Amino acid sequence: MRISELARRTGLSAHTLRFYEKQGLVSHRSRSESGYRDYDETDLRRVEFVRAARNVGFSLEDIATLLSIRVDKNSHSCEEVAGITRRKLAEVEARLRELRSMKKTLGILLDSCCGGPESAVHCSIMEALEHGQLSGPMSEPAGPVHRRANASVRQA
Amino acid sequence: MRISELARRTGLSAHTLRFYEKQGLVSHRSRSESGYRDYDETDLRRVEFVRAARNVGFSLEDIATLLSIRVDKNSHSCEEVAGITRRKLAEVEARLRELRSMKKTLGILLDSCCGGPESAVHCSIMEALEHGQLSGPMSEPAGPVHRRANASVRQA
DNA sequence: CTTGACCTTGGAGCCAAGTCAAAGGTTATA
DNA sequence: TATAACCTTTGACTTGGCTCCAAGGTCAAG
Secondary structure (H helix, E strand, O other): OHHHHHHHOOOOOOHHHHHHHHHOOOOOEEEEOOOOOOOOOHHHHHHHHHHHHHHOOOHHHHHHHHHHHHHHHHHHHHHHHHHHHHHHHHHHHHHHHHHHHHHHHHHHHHHOOOOOEHHHHHHHHHHHHHOOOOOOOOOOOOOOOOOOOOOOOOOO | OHHHHHHHHOOOHHHHHHHHHHHHOOOOOOOOOOEEEOHHHHHHHHHHHHHHHHHHHOOHHHHHHHHHOOOOOHEEEHHHHHHHHHHHHHHOOOOOOOHHHOOOOOHHHHHHHHOOOHHHHOOOOHHHOOOOOOOOOOOOOOOOOOOOOOOOOOOO
8 A cells, every 4th residue: 555545544644654754663565666655554553553652642762662672572571561651651640740730720820810801900810920929840840741743633 | 130140039041031032021121331131120020920920831922922911901901811821721621631541541551561571472561552442542632731841950 | 360150142953743845756537 | 648636755844942052252259
């Protein structure tokens, strides 16, 4: 199959597939005479693996590692795989703590503010930001828990 | 006061303060004869406002808007301020939903895996990623809830 | 007077994960 | 045969928030 069919079947864009190829995540068995990438079912399964891992929040770097394990499972242990997963979970949890703290503060701000068409001169949100006794910066900012920007919202 | 004192008093780096100046968030009343930025208490309060807003999760763009409200509160309403805050809260909540879903999936993966030194040939995490019946991509990926990269971890 | 810490500027680089554009070759359909 | 829809490549651009660099000027202490 060619790239656009693979794109259709995986829900990724052809752009993204080529990008993943550049990153060494995805490849193709061969090329057609005219130079088109030619994918088979094995390639498809690999891309689906990438997609599944990405949906769980793994970075492309993590995914590269997972793929290298995948192609030679005998030489790798559950420990490795679980380690990567545990690390990602810790990142996600750290980010969750940050966001929960933000959510709480934002909620308090909103509750304190009338939100009406009155002048902002006495706005309690502005006041709170001025004399910021709003919960501090939460020790160490968490590591990267990567955002999927606008994946799969390809428009024509 | 000069930039490094302002940096010390606000907990931001001098780099960051200059960067914020370039973004139009922060300024200084004047320059010393030799061209050094000269800040006063008013500038300090403005920077503290920026910092407070940033800690709550507002983007620099949001902060620019909030600052423009701050300098002329009479011409703005609580409604505007609350609107910005509500929008940010919605973003944070959307991102929280994503991350909670990831956390849940990662937890399930970890629970299913022995995590031991055994070969990964039968690793249940790998298997789950292969035949990904892992919760899909959550409709629309949430908007930007900006990360503070490594703020205030300035090293020499 | 020297040393070292500070300050100035503009611009480049970093991260992740794409996204797009240009300029052209190929193939399927009408 | 024309035309549209595909495919190819390289490489630059995006976003947000910094972070660093070079190359030089200023200033206070010893």
